[in-house]
Amino acid sequence: MKQPSLYKLRGAVRITVTGGDIETLINTVAEQGLEVWNLRAHDGRVAEMNILLPHFFRLRPVLKRTGCRVKVTHRSGFPFFAARLLRRKFFLGGMLFFVAALFALSSMVWSVEVKGNVTIPTDEVLAAAKKEGIYPLQWGFRLQSQDKLSRQLALALPDVTWIGVSKEGTTITIQVVESAQPKREPLLNPRHLISKSDAVITQIYAEQGRPVVQKDMRVKKGQVLISGILGDEENTKTIVAKGEVRGLVWREYQVEVPLVQKHNTMTGESRERFYMVLGNWAIQLWGYGSTPFSSFDTESNHRPLTWRSFTLPMGWLTEKDLETREHEEQQTIEWARTKGLEGARNDIIAKNGKGTKIISEKILHEKKENGKVYMKVLFEVEESIAEELPLVHSQGE
Known part of the structure; x- marks a missing residue:
């Protein structure tokens, strides 16, 4: 007989029928529409079959008429799982608490990131965001719409052209586009450009000021290359000398x-530690004790839990100490x-x-x-x- 649909949800039992008129029982079960499958008969005296749990309770009148006896050998399906779960109240409570904690933690804001800012300090953006309710450990459902948050942050920070607020999992990202500001030229005092070492001039370009040396001329350290004084003895003007002067310099090393040469190589020996990560805390589960290696490198691998596109504030952390040995070449x-x-x-x-x-x-x-x-x-x-x-x-x- 065909296996019924959703039998795991409805519940099913595997039964063994002995004694009485088994053939009549099987025919009666078929006439009454009781759903059985995986039927196996042994010499007409013993039969095994699967039957839906609701139909099992309708077997009693048939058993009485045929004089058969039944024994349940296996139970499966959701009703039996639920019954076992109800008998373990502490386990059920812990599972419900875990699901509730997981939902609560995934509904909170765990980190706020600021991107795109160059001249505006990150702390200033975070302070403005906090006034709008964007800060770690904030409930996600208490936040306003992302468009409204973007407009309010743009008003609070006048030096920005656009601000975008996006939420992915437990992280909120604030993308900043700063407004273009005119570059402020620094105020410079009048100056000469002098040589910082003994050299032979190979190239001189005076953008501003009066060059007093030429190509292929030998100069001493401290000698003026481009003068910041213009004019004659009666009329002079000091300016900021600008330009580039290159020269040949001799350096002794x-x-x-x-x-x-000494190098560290891996020996192939390693030791692992395993942690459960909850937010900013890591709870070590195994791998206790000090590392037995005198020289080693440590590798870390953090694997957060994800659900769809959300990254949850919990996961696993593995640390592996890799033994190294010094090698001389x-x-x-x-x-x-x-x-x-x-x-x-x-x-x-x-x-x-x-x-x-x-x-x-x-x-x-x-x-x-x-x-x-x-x-x-x-x-x-x-x-x-x-x-x-x-x-x-x-x-x-």
């Missing part, structure tokens, strides 16, 4: 590189020389800016001692050599 002198020169070049560019060019380099002295390579290197560098020198109004050139 002392470089030392150890030939034995012997390097060649050629490798140390290359590594040392590369480090010196990077230091020169980092100190003098991206426009710095290394024209040439020469190793003046090199030796190997105590497991290290020592070098004295002379670099010829083209860089910006101008720096400011403030002027007093009465000062002459």
Whole structure:
């Protein structure tokens, strides 16, 4: 016989029928429309079948007429699950409390993020949002519509062109588009541009002021490159000298590189700790005790619970300690020389800016001692050599 639909919801039992006239019982069950399935008969003396729970109670008159006996061997479906659940009141109460807590936590605002602000401080945006009811631990249903919140925040912050408020899960994001403000030029005092080191001029461009040096001229440290004084002895005017002056500079570096390089490698051994995360709290479940490794790296993996598009303020956190071991590697002198020169070049560019060019380099002295390579290197560098020198109004050139 065909298995009825929704039998799990309606409830069903597996029964064993013995004694009496089993064949008549089966025919009577079919005539009365009682829904049974998975029927198995054994030598006409024993039969097994599944029957819906409501129809099971209608079997009693048929059993009396046929003289059969019935034994329930298995129960399944929602009615039996509900009966077992009602007998476990504490479990039922805990499950209901968990569902209620989950709903309550997912209905709250747990974090407020501000994006897009450059000149407006984040604290100022958050303070304005708090006046409109947007702050952590606020109930989501107490918030006004997102369009209304956007309009009110735009009125509260006059330096913005547009503000958008969006809620995703337990997080509210405030997107700020600031209004374009005219750039304020800083007020500068009159000044010269002077050389910050001994050099040979390779390029000079005076945007404002009077250049007093030329290309290929050798200059000393502190020498004026672009003057901020215009005019003659009788009529002078001090201005802010502006421009760019580049020159060749010679720099000497002392470089030392150890030939034995130490690296940390993974051994493959690890130890895990597992936490349950509730908001900003983490409760450790297992993995207690100190890490047995003397040297290790720690990896963290946070997996929040999600429901549809909502990210809930709870989840799991796994921390894994990976054992490391120090490994020594012997390097060649050629490798140390290359590594040392590369480090010196990077230091020169980092100190003098991206426009710095290394024209040439020469190793003046090199030796190997105590497991290290020592070098004295002379670099010829083209860089910006101008720096400011403030002027007093009465000062002459």
